Amino acid sequence: MIGTIANILFIILFPLFFTGCINRTKSFWGGRQGPSLFQPYRDFVKLLKKGAVISRTTSFIFAMAPSVTAASVVSAALFVPLLGKTSFMSFDIDFVLFAYMLAAGKFFTIIGAMDTGSSFEGMGASREAAFSALVEPGFFIILGSLAFIVNASSFSEIMNLSSVSPDLRIIITVLSSIALFIMLLAEGCRVPVDDPNTHLELTMIHEVMVLDNSGPDLAFIMYASALKMVLIGSLIANIIIPADLHPLISAAAFISIHLAIAALIGTVESLLARLRMTHIPQFILYMNSIAMVISAVIVLYVSGGLR
Amino acid sequence: MTSLYLPGIFVILSGSFISLLFPDKMKGAVTSLCIGAGAASISVFAFNVLMSGEPATFILNLSEPIGAVRITVDMLSAFFTLFIAIMSFTSSLYSIGYMKEYRDKGKTFAAHFFFLPVMVSSMLLVVAVQNVLAFLIIWEIMSLSSFFLLVFDNEKEETFKAGINYLVAMHIGVIFLISGFTILSINSGSQDFNSFKAVFTEHNELTNILFIIFFAGFGTKAGFVPFHTWLPRAHPAAPSHISGLMSGVMIKTGIYGILRIITLIPEPTFFMAYFILLISLFTGIFGIANALAQKNLKKILAYSSIENIGIIGIGIGVGLLGLAYNIESLTILGFSGALFHVVNHSIFKSLLFFAAGGVYKATHILNIEKMGGLIKSMKFSAVFFLFGALAISGLPPFNGFIGEFFIYWSMIQGIQGGTVPLIVAMIVSLAGLAFIGAMSLICFTNLFSIVFLGNPRSTFHSPVTEVTAAMKGAMIFQCVLIAAIGLAPVYAFKIILAAAGIFHGADPLTEPVFIFNTLGSLTTGILIFTVTSAGFILLRFLLLRNKNVSQFKTWDCGYQRGNSRMQYSSSSFTSPFLKLVKPLINVKEKIREPEGLFPGYASYKSSTEDIFEAWIINPAIKVIEKFLNLFRWIQNGNTQHYILYGLIFLILTTIWIMAASK
Numbered sequence: 027m028i029g030t031i032a033n034i035l036f037i038i039l040f041p042l043f044f045t046g047c048i049n050r051t052k053s054f055w056g057g058r059q060g061p062s063l064f065q066p067y068r069d070f071v072k073l074l075k076k077g078a079v080i081s082r083t084t085s086f087i088f089a090m091a092p093s094v095t096a097a098s099v100v101s102a103a104l105f106v107p108l109l110g111k112t113s114f115m116s117f118d119i120d121f122v123l124f125a126y127m128l129a130a131g132k133f134f135t136i137i138g139a140m141d142t143g144s145s146f147e148g149m150g151a152s153r154e155a156a157f158s159a160l161v162e163p164g165f166f167i168i169l170g171s172l173a174f175i176v177n178a179s180s181f182s183e184i185m186n187l188s189s190v191s192p193d194l195r196i197i198i199t200v201l202s203s204i205a206l207f208i209m210l211l212a213e214g215c216r217v218p219v220d221d222p223n224t225h226l227e228l229t230m231i232h233e234v235m236v237l238d239n240s241g242p243d244l245a246f247i248m249y250a251s252a253l254k255m256v257l258i259g260s261l262i263a264n265i266i267i268p269a270d271l272h273p274l275i276s277a278a279a280f281i282s283i284h285l286a287i288a289a290l291i292g293t294v295e296s297l298l299a300r301l302r303m304t305h306i307p308q309f310i311l312y313m314n315s316i317a318m319v320i321s322a323v324i325v326l327y328v329s330g331g332l333r
Numbered sequence: 334m335t336s337l338y339l340p341g342i343f344v345i346l347s348g349s350f351i352s353l354l355f356p357d358k359m360k361g362a363v364t365s366l367c368i369g370a371g372a373a374s375i376s377v378f379a380f381n382v383l384m385s386g387e388p389a390t391f392i393l394n395l396s397e398p399i400g401a402v403r404i405t406v407d408m409l410s411a412f413f414t415l416f417i418a419i420m421s422f423t424s425s426l427y428s429i430g431y432m433k434e435y436r437d438k439g440k441t442f443a444a445h446f447f448f449l450p451v452m453v454s455s456m457l458l459v460v461a462v463q464n465v466l467a468f469l470i471i472w473e474i475m476s477l478s479s480f481f482l483l484v485f486d487n488e489k490e491e492t493f494k495a496g497i498n499y500l501v502a503m504h505i506g507v508i509f510l511i512s513g514f515t516i517l518s519i520n521s522g523s524q525d526f527n528s529f530k531a532v533f534t535e536h537n538e539l540t541n542i543l544f545i546i547f548f549a550g551f552g553t554k555a556g557f558v559p560f561h562t563w564l565p566r567a568h569p570a571a572p573s574h575i576s577g578l579m580s581g582v583m584i585k586t587g588i589y590g591i592l593r594i595i596t597l598i599p600e601p602t603f604f605m606a607y608f609i610l611l612i613s614l615f616t617g618i619f620g621i622a623n624a625l626a627q628k629n630l631k632k633i634l635a636y637s638s639i640e641n642i643g644i645i646g647i648g649i650g651v652g653l654l655g656l657a658y659n660i661e662s663l664t665i666l667g668f669s670g671a672l673f674h675v676v677n678h679s680i681f682k683s684l685l686f687f688a689a690g691g692v693y694k695a696t697h698i699l700n701i702e703k704m705g706g707l708i709k710s711m712k713f714s715a716v717f718f719l720f721g722a723l724a725i726s727g728l729p730p731f732n733g734f735i736g737e738f739f740i741y742w743s744m745i746q747g748i749q750g751g752t753v754p755l756i757v758a759m760i761v762s763l764a765g766l767a768f769i770g771a772m773s774l775i776c777f778t779n780l781f782s783i784v785f786l787g788n789p790r791s792t793f794h795s796p797v798t799e800v801t802a803a804m805k806g807a808m809i810f811q812c813v814l815i816a817a818i819g820l821a822p823v824y825a826f827k828i829i830l831a832a833a834g835i836f837h838g839a840d841p842l843t844e845p846v847f848i849f850n851t852l853g854s855l856t857t858g859i860l861i862f863t864v865t866s867a868g869f870i871l872l873r874f875l876l877l878r879n880k881n882v883s884q885f886k887t888w889d890c891g892y893q894r895g896n897s898r899m900q901y902s903s904s905s906f907t908s909p910f911l912k913l914v915k916p917l918i919n920v921k922e923k924i925r926e927p928e929g930l931f932p933g934y935a936s937y938k939s940s941t942e943d944i945f946e947a948w949i950i951n952p953a954i955k956v957i958e959k960f961l962n963l964f965r966w967i968q969n970g971n972t973q974h975y976i977l978y979g980l981i982f983l984i985l986t987t988i989w990i991m992a993a994s995k
Contacts, residue, residue, distance in 0.1 A: 077880035081887040083788055085708045087719075093869035100869075101862040117854035118847070122741045123729065127862055129770070130728040133778055137719075140782030140901070142887045143706070148782075148901020155778060156910035159771035163764035166741075170763045174748045174756060227890055237888045242876040246869065307913055314764075321760050329753050 029273070033108045037100070040281075041252035042066040044259075044288050048216075051292025066252070070245050078241035083143040091138025092239055096246040098131030099253045106260050107182045109280055110273040116180045121169050124181065125162065128213075128254065132158060135247075139235040146227040150234035153303070157219065157231070160310045161212050167317035168202055171324045185264035194327050199265050201320045206262045208313040210287070214255035217295040219306055229300075259287045335389045337378040338406065341418075342457055345371035348450035353443060357436045360446045361429035361803075368425040368453055372418035375457065379418065382411040383831040395467075402467040403525060404458070409596065412832035413460040413589050416676050417582050420683055421453040423807045424578040427687050430801035431574055431694065435485075445485050445572075452478040456582060460589050463526040465514045472510070475586065476503040479579055483571040495570035502563035506553030510590075513546040526597060533598045540598060544605045547594045548612075555587025557646060558616040559945045561639045565627075568635035569699060573690020576631060577683035580638045585675050588645055592671075595653065596835055606653035607758065613646025614762060617769040622917040624776050625907045626941045630689050630699045633780055634682065637725065640769060641678045644740065645671045647762055651743045652836060654758070660750045661837055663743055665845060668833040669826070670739030676825070677724065677732045677818065684811035685721040688714050691800035692784060696793050701783045702902050705790040710797040715785045717808040722777040724815045727770050730859045732818035735825070738855065740766060772910075779906045788897035820859060823852050904939065919944050 046063040053060025080088070105120040107113045136155055139147040172184045175198070187195050212219045215232035227234050236247050263283040267276055301309055348367025352360045382389055388407035395402055406414060428449065435442055455475040462468050480503075484496035520536060521528040533540055553560040564584075568576045591609075595601060620639030627633045648671025655663030691714045692707060693699060708715040724731035744766070747759040800808075818825045826848070889895045911918060919942040927935040967978075 074876055078877060078882050079885050080882060082884050083706075083887050085715075085786065087708070087786060089873075090870055093873050094866045097862065097866035097869045101858070101865050104858060104861060115854060115858060117858075118851040119738070119742050119745050120854075120858070122738055123855060123858050125767070126727065126729055126734055126737075126770075129726070129774055130723070130862075133723065133726060133728055133774055136778040137782050137786060140778070140906075141786040143787030143897065143900050144887045144889065145895075145899055145901045145905075146888070146890065148906060151778070151782075152901065152906040152909055155775040155906075156913070159768070159775055159910060160913075162767040162771040166763045166767040167760055170745065170748055170760050173745050174760075177749055179742075179745045179749070241880070241882075242873050246873070303909075325753060325756055325760075 029110050029112045030114065032110075032277070033112065033114065036108055037103050037253065040284070041249060041256045042070055044256050044284060045248075045252045047285055047288035048292045048295070051289045052296050055293065055296030066248070070248060073240075073245035073248070074242050076241040078243060080240075081142050081144075081238050084141045084238070087134075088138050088141040088238075089243075091134040091141070092236075092243040092246040092250075094134040095131040095138075096250040098127045098134070099250045099257070102127040102131075103253065103257055105181050106257050107185050107264050108260055109277040111182065111185065111264060111267065111269060111276060113182045116182045118179045119173075121181050121184070125165060129162075131250065135235060138239075142238045144238065146230075146234050147237055149228070150231050153231045154215075154235060157212055157306055157310055160307055161209050161313065164205060164310075164314040164317040165209060167314070167321050168205055171317075171321035172198070172202070175324045175328065185261070186269045187265065188269045194324070197323055198320060201316055201323070202265050203262050205313045205316040205320070206258060206265075207287070207290070208310065208316075210255055210258040210262070211291070211294070212310050212313070213258060214251060214291075216255075216291055218298050218301040218309060221295075221300045224300075229303075255291075256284065259284050262287065334378050334381040335391075337374040338389065339391060341371040341373075341375035341378065342454050343371075344374070345450050345457070346454045349447045352446040352450075357442055360443065361425075361432050364446045364449055365422075365425040365429055368450055369422050371454075372422040375418045376415055379406065379411040379415040380828075382406055383408060383415065383828050386831060399464070399466050399470075400524070401464075403463045404461045405463050406461050408832045408835045409589070409592060410461045412672060412828065413585065413675075414457055415828070416679055417453075417456050417460065417585075420582045420679050421456070421578065423687075423810050424574045424582075424683060425449060425453070426810075427577070427690070427804050427807035428572075428574040430804035430807075431572060431690055433801065434694070441485060441487065445482060448478045448481045452482060452578070452583075456586060459586055465518055465524040465526070468526075469507070469511065469514065472586075473507065475583065476500070476507070479575070479583060482575045483567055483579070485572050485575070486570065489570075492570040495566040499563045499567040502553055502560070506550050506560065509546050509550030509553070513543055513550060516543060516546075526593070529597045530599055534600075537600075540600075540602055541604050544594065544598070544602075545608070548591060548609065551587040551590030551594070552612075553587070554590070555584050556616075556639045556642045557612055558619050558639065558643075559949060561616070561620070561642075562943055562946045562950055564639055565623075565632050565635045565943065568638070568686075569629050569631040573631075573686050573693065574683075576634070576690075577686035580635065580686060581679040581683035584638065584642065585679060588642070588649075588671075588675055591649065595649070601653050601656045603654075603657045606650055606657045609646055609653060610650030610758060610762060613643045613650055614765040615643070616640070616646060617643025618765065618772070618914075619643075619917055621769055621772040621776055622911075622914045623941070623943065625772065625779070625914075626911055626918045626920060628700055628702055628903060630692065630701050630704075630780070630784065631686070632699075633701075633776065634685055634689060637773065637776065638678075638682060640773060641674065641682065641725070644737065644766070644769065645674045645678070647766060648672075648674060648736075648740045648743070651740065651747060651759075651762070652833075654747060654755060655743070656836065658751055658755060660746070662746045662845070662847075663750060664837040665830075665833055665848070666739055666743035666746055668836045669829050669848075670736055670743055672829045672832055673739050673825070674733075674736035676829075677736045677815075680811055680814050680818075681721045681724040681731075681733060684717060684808055684815070685725065687804065687808050687811070688718040688721060691804060694800065695797040698793075701780065702904065703791040704784045705897065705900065706786065706788045707797060708785040711785075711799050713799055713805055714808075717812060718781060718785065720812045720815055722781045724819070726774045726777045728774075730816070730819045730863045732815045732822075732825075734859075735818060735822045735855075737766065737770065742851075772914075775907065775910055779903055783903045783906065787900050790897055790900065790902075820856070820863070822856060823849065826852060917944070919947055 045066045050060050102124045104114040105124045136151045139151040173179050220231040263280050267279050345368050348364045352364045355363050391404040393402040455471050459471045480500050486492045517529045520532040556564045617640050620636050624633045624636035648667050652664050652667030724733040727733040727737040744759045744763050921940050923938040925936045
């Protein structure tokens with residue numbers, strides 16, 4: 027019961043703090059004092075209180091898109107093991123529903139952007155669609171391979187690697203953390219895939235898709251994209267954290283890993299330039315290659331080829 | 334209940350002749366009524382067969398050479414009968430509205446409503462008849478009647494060409510079927526399908542080669558690569574309800590054929606399973622990649638049908654692997670996924686074709702680059718299309734997701750249950766199916782946005798109007814089915830399970846509990862998503878209720894001269910992704926670049942070619958043509974020569990008979 031309440035609070039409160047941490051890291055590297063860690067909350071509340079400016083070109087699609095996107099990410103959070111490795115719901119191959127719910131959210135983000143008739147937003151939508159299509163196979167290869175090694179098929183069982191022999195586990199943990207981190211950068215639209223702070227519409231991906239959104243819609247979008255990053259980060263945290271820890275220690279480790287990921291994102295964003303648009307697919311395909319390596323290692327290990 | 338079947342077929346078929354008696358104004362309604370009445374009784378019958386688990390058999394004693402024809406509606410046939418009947422009814426309902434403006438076409442119009450019930454009843458019979466000769470005859474009637482329906486717009490050269498292309502493709506397919514069935518009946522000495530089981534047992538070595546022959550024959554109908562080339566030509570040419578009927582229902586008879594052959598093979602081989610899995614994966618990826626490159630609304634839908642046939646094939650392949658490796662859960666889930674997708678695809682694809690037909694009626698163009706902003710004048714059609722687009726992209730909460738979920742599930746079962754080749758195959762298919770899903774998301778966000786959203790990209794000659802009531806009714810019916818299967822998959826699964834039971838030989842009434850448990854949780858998850866979405870929309874409404882919501886133009890970055898032609902087009906939307914899948918698509922570009930300091934004229938033209946048609950089929954046809962040209966001198970138009978041929982023939986036969994009698 028306490029676990030469930032903690033998880034609900036985590037979903038509601040943590041994502042914006044996560045964004046705050048990324049921004050704070052960036053200000054650290056930039057030598058600035060930077061905004062408070064809680065600044066995203068203030069922005070969020072302010073946006074909720076505001077009215078909206080809506081384009082004359084748009085239809086009801088534009089009005090419902092941010093809400094559906096936010097709903098899709100919140101519903102996807104049901105299946106991911108969070109604090110203390112517990113999830114709200116768990117059943118066979120719930121990760122497929124997880125991936126497809128996020129895809130449904132993406133569908134609405136894209137058509138919402140296209141509804142404005144703006145070529146900038148079309149550009150962003152087209153890029154987002156193309157790049158996120160490359161992430162999917164890698165994600166499924168990783169999950170499929172892990173499902174094989176732990177002989178289970180729901181998210182919370184797959185993320186419990188305690189039955190795997192220690193040496194294989196180290197390899198899997200390192201490789202899948204890297205692969206999922208690339209997925210996080212791509213899906214969360216962070217540098218080097220996308221720069222959320224860019225000033226030029228032509229180089230944006232995610233930010234340009236929401237140029238016309240304002241007020242509560244923008245607040246929903248802000249929250250949804252933060253929560254999406256946290257969810258993918260949770261997968262990394264779950265793979266790293268052993269299952270037999272005390273729930274409190276496990277929860278503390280979970281939060282710390284998230285903070286570390288936020289710091290890492292901020293660091294990457296401060297030290298790296300974003301990639302040229304034509305090089306982004308290559309970067310995302312690294313994730314697929316790593317996923318294939320994971321699956322090869324696991325299959326070889328189990329069939330005795332690596333011993 | 335068995336008394337409902339043959340009379341139902343008869344009622345549908347009678348629609349052909351009854352419609353001839355009525356004036357043009359009422360033809361559509363009369364045909365639709367006959368098909369509706371027949372379909373209703375047949376669906377009740379088929380549903381009953383599925384629920385009771387007892388096949389129904391009818392014997393028709395026809396004169397020689399056909400002889401006694403056995404019609405058995407077993408679980409597989411009942412399943413196909415059920416959805417063919419329902420989908421045919423919605424198509425005929427839609428046709429009432431769609432055909433209205435073609436009433437002045439006279440004989441062609443009458444012929445259309447004559448052939449519609451013929452096609453429907455032949456599709457219904459083809460999935461039930463269990464006798465080779467009767468099967469082939471009905472198969473041929475189905476191909477021919479659909480050809481006549483396809484070439485409705487026969488003054489257009491393009492339509493006629495597409496029709497001939499279709500006819501030729503179907504007959505190449507039928508050659509494979511005839512040879513396959515001939516080998517089987519010679520070996521078994523009977524024309525009955527059941528007798529073939531013994532042939533497959535006795536001649537193990539024939540199994541693989543026969544399977545390939547049948548796959549080629551039925552695959553031509555279904556649209557597996559490389560037999561798919563007729564689809565992208567035929568669908569844009571046909572009237573929309575015919576495209577819907579062909580793409581949603583008729584190509585599934587090809588899938589039925591493949592499944593029927595599988596039921597006749599007592600021990601499916603590994604080769605069959607990996608063969609169909611590999612071809613299907615490629616079909617899926619190839620189909621959707623090409624759909625992305627097209628600009629013709631119905632051509633996009635046609636290529637997406639190829640993709641969906643690929644997804645169905647993946648399910649069949651996984652199910653076959655389950656049979657070959659003897660893993661029961663793999664078999665159930667794989668075949669259930671395939672059958673689920675068969676039904677789902679027939680619902681949402683005909684819906685999409687119906688909505689596309691409405692768009693065509695309103696704008697009289699099919700080039701999506703010239704459309705845009707139609708959501709303002711065609712709100713209903715836009716919503717219908719959105720339903721179809723979400724469902725076909727396999728997104729929750731709609732039905733397309735359920736079928737793909739089952740196929741993913743079967744793959745995960747395969748990963749856990751097997752040897753290294755199986756695991757590798759499953760992981761590859763997992764990635765392939767995920768990639769197909771992601772691509773169809775690009776394809777259908779593109780299609781929906783370019784057609785319905787933004788500003789109109791051109792001015793239309795007549796005002797764009799919403800579709801008529803009959804068309805709306807048909808589409809609402811499809812939308813309800815989409816939502817019902819998506820939100821409560823358990824009921825549909827019970828029907829599917831009854832049909833899928835035929836493959837693993839177990840008692841169809843024993844229910845695999847683990848599937849139902851998961852399905853329950855899945856439904857909860859999907860419902861939560863639906864409710865949360867509604868909740869967020871409500872929250873937004875409440876938050877904005879007393880606020881200042883103003884309207885303004887779209888953000889244009891300070892540029893004041895934007896116009897609707899500057900919107901992102903379909904070509905620009907798909908271009909970043911198409912660059913990545915270049916090898917699958919042959920895009921031809923013609924560019925005239927602006928020149929000089931004050932450039933005057935510049936142009937850009939692009940067109941796509943099907944690589945299989947361009948690189949394999951067309952060269953093959955050229956070779957065949959060259960070879961046949963060698964015999965041209967025989968047909969020289971000289972009467973004396975023809976008489977000489979007759980004389981030579983007579984002499985030769987005389988010699989032959991004399992030689993034989995000795």
